[in-house]
Amino acid sequence: MKIAQIVMGPAGSGKSTYCLEIHKYISQTNHIPKIINLDPSVDNVEYPNSIDIRKLVNVVEVMEEFYLGPNGALLFCMEYLMDNLEWLENEINLCFEDYFILDLPGQIELYSHNSLMKELVVYLNSRCNLNMVGLFMIDCQFIVDIGKFFSGTIIALTCMLSLDIPHYNILNKLDLIKHTPRRILEKFFFPNSKSLTNEINMIINYKYKKLTINISRLLEDFSMIHYIPLDISCADKISCLFQLINQSFEIE
Numbered sequence: 001m002k003i004a005q006i007v008m009g010p011a012g013s014g015k016s017t018y019c020l021e022i023h024k025y026i027s028q029t030n031h032i033p034k035i036i037n038l039d040p041s042v043d044n045v046e047y048p049n050s051i052d053i054r055k056l057v058n059v060v061e062v063m064e065e066f067y068l069g070p071n072g073a074l075l076f077c078m079e080y081l082m083d084n085l086e087w088l089e090n091e092i093n094l095c096f097e098d099y100f101i102l103d104l105p106g107q108i109e110l111y112s113h114n115s116l117m118k119e120l121v122v123y124l125n126s127r128c129n130l131n132m133v134g135l136f137m138i139d140c141q142f143i144v145d146i147g148k149f150f151s152g153t154i155i156a157l158t159c160m161l162s163l164d165i166p167h168y169n170i171l172n173k174l175d176l177i178k179h180t181p182r183r184i185l186e187k188f189f190f191p192n193s194k195s196l197t198n199e200i201n202m203i204i205n206y207k208y209k210k211l212t213i214n215i216s217r218l219l220e221d222f223s224m225i226h227y228i229p230l231d232i233s234c235a236d237k238i239s240c241l242f243q244l245i246n247q248s249f250e251i252e
Helices: 015-027 059-066 071-081 085-093 115-126 141-143 144-165 182-188 199-200 206-222 235-249
Strands: 002-008 035-036 097-104 130-139 166-172 225-227
Touching: 002 015, 015 035, 015 097, 015 130, 015 199, 015 235, 035 085, 059 071, 071 085, 071 115, 085 115, 115 130, 130 141, 130 144, 130 235, 141 144, 141 166, 144 166, 144 206, 166 182, 166 235, 182 225, 199 206, 225 235
Parallel strands: 002 097, 002 130, 035 097, 130 166, 166 225
Antiparallel strands: none
């Protein structure tokens, strides 16, 4: 059985670092991992022995040739990938590895009003026989700004609903706030308006506060979002997350 982690999240949420660290961890198990970079705009990151979309299409060249901005060029690259999925299928089928880690772009347009990511997941499942689980990561420093935290949570919910695969939300980079009391952090693991009342009441602007309350109630109505804390520098935390993900596939 081929397994794949679909790693999502906004820029700066630690996706690339996670992919590298989980690759190292899986290499020590009975699985053979391989990273698939599907973010054409990723910079200064070289994954070991990876499948890389940058070998198919280059975002800088697209920007220069078609006079597009960064977001427009990225969308063009992803559409180009969808038109050439046989390339990705061939790359995967040539692999002897059985555990894939897919690093996806963080642009919300790919999940909100665009079906590209959903079509990609369906294709990989049907043509490459990949059993997939989604991981959505946000930077733990989002908790400093309650509005930013709820915005990230709405994006997490959007990704969860659009891909329709087993899904986990990760509150990443916990090593940056090691001295924050556990009782404060735990309020953000299951976000709702009641547990975060104090943080919401600190918002001065009335309209912004009302919007934040309504968003928090929307999340409560779905009752689907909770976060798993992750300190990527802690081997035990990585191991716990890996075992939790494996439960989605009923494997050891």
